Amino acid sequence: MSATMPMTALGQVRAAVQANFLPGLVLWSCLAALLAAYASSASVQAGLAQWGLVKQAWGYPFAFASYVVFAVVVPEALGFLVLKQTWSPGKWREMGYAALVFGTVGVTVDMFYALQVSLFGEGHDSATLAKKMVFDQFVYSPVSNWFVVALFAWRENGYHASTWRVALSAHFMSTRYLPMLVALWCVWIPSVLVIYFMPTALQFPVASIVLSFWILIFKFIRKS
Template identity: 70%
Template sequence: MQGATRPTSLQQVRAAVQANLVPGLVLWCGLAVLLMAYAWSPAVQAGLAQWGAVKRAWGYPFSFASYVVFAVLVPEALSHVVLKQRWTRGTWGYLFYATLVFGCIGISVDMLYALQVQLFGEGSDVRTIGKKMLFDQFVYSPVSNYVMVVAFAWREGAFSASTLRRLVSADYFSRHYLPVLIAVWCVWIPGVLVIYFMPTALQFPVANIILSFWVLIFKFMRKG
């Protein structure tokens, strides 16, 4: 039985990576455009700087609200306009739940960036960026992504106790979550490097942009 389980897990990992390959390539192209815009456009630099200043002034409420806007409201609105998805009672329920989940994630990301400044400093050298990327993707990301996946899967399971037990089991983690996590690593490590390349005040705004772009790509790929 043990020998039969392992190939299945490897197949799931391979399928997850393949499913995220095209969205990942699109995201990486978007990251290249973002970097060029930041390097060459004073307007982009000024806009991000102003955004960062507002974020510092409002603190965690702004972190909550901005993640809701860029991870929930903007992608959802565009999916209804472009993909012609209909608004239903279920849509409003999803928006409310997603607001709570992504808003809390926004606060946790803000806290992560502040913690990393204390741990590793604010340098943009290769060593500092590498440390932040490793801490982000291999310490914070596995936990935060797991919480997010469980939160939405539990909702799909009508918040039942049996669904929750299945979601927190070792079998679910190894057979279902681990393939997702590996695919996320393959796609998001370049994005995280771009975030930590930016000055500290601009990291959270850039993270918002990348997250929104990713959610939009994911929605369009699922629709296709």
């Protein structure tokens, strides 16, 4: 059994990368459009700047609310209005749980961006961008995403404590978490480079938009 595990994990990784190739292209196209709009439109620059100022004024509560809106409310609303998804009786409860998870992630992202500035500064040169990308994707992201996956698995398994033991097992890590993490790297490494290319005050707003795009894309792919 152990001899076949590496091949199983490798196959899962390959399948995850292939499945995320199209969503990645769509997301990168959206990011290119956002960059073009930011570079050419004073109104887009002013809008993002105002958003950044409000976030700085309200701090972590605003970070929490922003991720709730862009990771939960907007994707669910568009899924209901555009994709004609059914509204199940337990939908409000599911959204409430997702809001707690993603809102907390929003606060940790805000804290992490501040840590990045303290460690590497606010420069936009290639060396600084590379350092922030590596620290983001290969230190923060693996831990943060594991907690998100484990929290949703915990809910799906009826909040049983055994879920956490399973989530820490080698089998779960190799066959479920590693493929997802590799797929995320393929899509998010270019995305975080765009985020860190932005002025510091605009990085969190842009990250919120990218997250919303990501979730919306997967809703459309799953629907089709």
